[in-house]
Amino acid sequence: MPTHPIAFLGFGNVGRALARLLLRKQEDIDREFDLQFCVTGIATGRLGQWIDPQGIDLDRALTHLEADQPFPGRCDLPIPDFFAASQAQVIFESIPVNYETGQPAVGYLRAALEQGRHAISANKGPVVHAYRELTELARSRGVQYLFESAVMDGAPIFSLARETLPGAKIEGLRGILNSTTNLILERMETGETLEDAVSYAQAIGIAESDPMGDLDGWDSAVKVAALCTVLMRVPLKPQQVQRRGILGITPAEIEQTRQLGQRWKLVCSARVEQGVLKARVAPEMVGADSPFYNVSGTSSIVTFETDVLPALSIVEGNPTPETTAYGMLADFIHTLRK
């Protein structure tokens, strides 16, 4: 059996969770899918690159990172040259991106695909900015570009539509797709101020140091644009999503709503109306009869309206970095399973 060489582009929380998951699942994957792999390249932001076409000891790489020690024989090649030197058949990309442009991930994914390597990405930026281009490029090279972890962590969303809903047409969707705002709104229901709720979300590692991308609905807009682009086959840019974040909701409104037995949720939605796809992100009051009501904390939900199933919802509870890593592992197995 051939052993598949794989490489990591980005080795932060997600990359390392994937490394640990691959170590834990290696034997299962071999037994169940007859699929063997070895890591031949790791490119980090801080510690440079480790390249070894004979195979890198992943445990040792994780130890280096935890001790903040430089990799042995550190390289700093341009990324396309790093791919080539690693000889990897599959690239796992999980680097920081600019959501206005999807860069630098779009360029790196393009390079990987042009070199005939499968590209598995955890980023939504490239999906909204270059889905069609990257997918067509992948097809022309006989490889795949997959990105299950780009929306709702590792919950099967893109693969659900692709693999389990053949012949179905997704006509609309509604969802809660941003964990940070969902957690903040919930904390505010207990009387916490917005500032304190943001600080809490930052302290537990959910919110970024600049939380505006979450609070103003931008992160949700990118996600709904990604879902529309891929699942509804309508290319949509985040700028085309009508968008309102949670900053306009006052503590008094939250309390009034709570007394009515309702809760505020930041809801993403998209629907074809008179031939035109309309997508929006806006706070909504939802009652206890809504499936959105008890999507708590960092959990998320999406409900698809299709021409064959009136309302199919997927709910992901209590995600962790390993959840996101699992989405990439699932993509990996999809790519290489017989």
Added chain:
Amino acid sequence: MPTHPIAFLGFGNVGRALARLLLRKQEDIDREFDLQFCVTGIATGRLGQWIDPQGIDLDRALTHLEADQPFPGRCDLPIPDFFAASQAQVIFESIPVNYETGQPAVGYLRAALEQGRHAISANKGPVVHAYRELTELARSRGVQYLFESAVMDGAPIFSLARETLPGAKIEGLRGILNSTTNLILERMETGETLEDAVSYAQAIGIAESDPMGDLDGWDSAVKVAALCTVLMRVPLKPQQVQRRGILGITPAEIEQTRQLGQRWKLVCSARVEQGVLKARVAPEMVGADSPFYNVSGTSSIVTFETDVLPALSIVEGNPTPETTAYGMLADFIHTLRK
């Protein structure tokens, strides 16, 4: 392109909904999957069989049924001979079965598979009584035995696990899988008696004339046994499921629970405890913080606990006979897609 001959074994609500769905989706399926089919056999309970290897006009068959007119050239062959005469490559089975034995569906599915025909079944009985045998028989003949519609209508449950969760291990599950009891409990919350709620469920075609299989939890037990058998790979008979139905719940208890802001739900669950799979069906009080709280009417839910995704739920809202038919259509495309 070869045209695939297909046949219907059973042409009741589900079979006819499938026929209408196939007519509606025929062009889409051809365009998207390059998959052409023609119906060469229909076996009904009342009107006998229609067999024509050159192709039956489905619209005409539906018209005959609606007018209760005998099929032209009516046959009444033994079922294995019906399969052979139809020359069908794929059999769609949706006949009434005995849930204690899975018969006569198990025998018919076995005959179809032995003859080298794909078998797509809407029944859960054969899954709990003969999953391993039928699956191994299918493999040995190079065909498939699929049954997406056996649990939760056409929502992707079996295909979700098979296609979108590679390498994941399902360690436990919880669900609301019986529509009739869910609807009855909801009606009783408004003060309706059990008897009136049952009558209502019968009037809208959800409950059978003998509703005991729903009320005593047997239908739920068969479904949880099917999920355990296939998804947790532990063969489990419905008799091994610890089972309590909804008949013990009094109107007074329902009212008290409602006043506490909770609701009664008939919950199915399964979990490996100390190496042994324990499955049960029992009424539970659930609060508004539970994802089960707002699974209303005939909707259903299942939550999977896996070793990689802590809690992944699928919710199916407002199913119709066409929803069940879609599960069979999805199985059909899975079977023949390139």
